[in-house]
Amino acid sequence: MGDMRASRLLSLVLLLQNRGRMTAQALADELEVSVRTIYRDMDALSAAGVPVYADRGRTGAYQLVGGYRTRLTGLSEEEAQALALAGLPAAAAELGLGTVLAAAQLKLSAALPDELRRRAGELAERFHVDVPGWHRDLERVPALAEIADAVWHARRLRVRYRRWDDTAVERDLDALGLVLKAGVWYLAARCGGSVRTYRVSRVDALTDLGESFDRPEDFVLAEYWRAWSEGFEKRLYPDTALVRLSPLGRDLVPFFLGAVGARALRETATGPGPDGWSTAELPVERGAPALGQLLRFGAELEVLAPPELRSRVSEVVSRMGERYG
Incomplete structure (x- = not known):
């Protein structure tokens, strides 16, 4: 079968x-x-x-x-909810649903005929979902379970939140949804009439204000996250660089610049020419970070424009040559 x-x-x-x-x-x-x-x-x-x-x-x-x-409906409400995270046991554990999920899976397994139970076991032996990215563990998120409860019950929270520059702010949030992206939890929440995204690990303290709120009828978490992610990529890589890439350099683009770089390569690459090199417009961060991004390619990439970026790369390469010469 x-x-x-x-x-x-x-x-x-x-x-x-x-x-x-x-x-x-x-x-x-x-x-x-x-x-x-x-x-x-x-x-x-x-x-x-x-x-x-x-x-x-x-x-x-x-x-x-x-x-x-x-036999098949012996699941509690919590267990039925937890089954949605059946493929993400680490995420379920972080949400405080680890034991609930285990109980739900046992009940479901007991309800299956022998053949289906055997096949389900074989599936678990052959496929495994590992949520965090390479070189990154799941973040410490002590407030996650409380935030998840507020999301589920549409409760308003007051949080103390650490911004990217480590300054703390206080916000009243309508908790709309949680997203787990590459081992990092994000909260979509309404604040002051607009929906924003907050990194859960930066929530230092929270208080349930004892108030419920009405969820926006037109809010769809998956659609919001897709739009926010696209905007985040544009904010992260606001500039572009015209470059030449060796065949190896082309292969390195997804590793060094991720999905946004791979997409730009597909959409803008021309060539390869007789020497095997291609030309493309790659997204880069603004200022000094762009220099580090492009130097990672070593001799497999040449910056053509903008002129100031090419000049800075040339200067760094010359200094490195002097140091190692």
């Missing part, structure tokens, strides 16, 4: 559990397969010991026998 089919069989069981009674056509439409596939899957579920039966006749429907539903 393939992984996709095992997943589909579990989806069938959960659909019948949640909706009670469904025709083969309705199941086929829901799972985007043929009715014939549903018939075969139902036979497989019956053979695996799942107590499913069908009404007679062409318009008959499938349903689970009573009692099997009880």
Whole structure:
């Protein structure tokens, strides 16, 4: 039985559990397969010991026998919420849901037929999600569980927040959502009528103000994060440099400049020429940091413009040559 089919069989069981009674056509439409596939899957579920039966006749429907539903719905509200983080156990632990998630997974495992339970175990043995980026651990975020609770219950918080320059400010926030990005937790919160992003590790203290708030009807966390991330990239790399890149230099762009650099390379690169080198416009930070970014490429990159940046790179390379010469 393939992984996709095992997943589909579990989806069938959960659909019948949640909706009670469904025709083969309705199941086929829901799972985007043929009715014939549903018939075969139902036979497989019956053979695996799942107590499913069908009404007679062409318009008959499938349903689970009573009692099997009880086995599958033994999850508490907390456990059901925690299952959304089933692939991110470290994140669940940080949110204070580690033991809750473990209990939910045990209940779900106990409810599965032997074949599906075996396949689920094999999946866990073969795929692992590691959230932090290289050379970076998950940050210490002592306020995370309290913030998550405020997000869930739409509670207003007063926080003391350390800005990037280490100065502290006090803010009243409507906690709208949490995002885990490369091992770093971010809070999307409304402050003074606008939604902003806060790094959770910089929250030094917080107080629940004992007030609820109404979530904005048009706020969608995934859409907000996508727009904010794009804006953040533009703020992080506000300038561009026209450069020549060797074949190795092209390969190094995603490692040194990340996804934003790789995208710029795809969109602006010309060549390669007879010597194998290409020309591209790469995003760089403003001022001195741009120098460090481009020097990482060593001899695999040549800065063509702007002239002042090329001059600064040339000066540093000359001084390095003198030092090592």
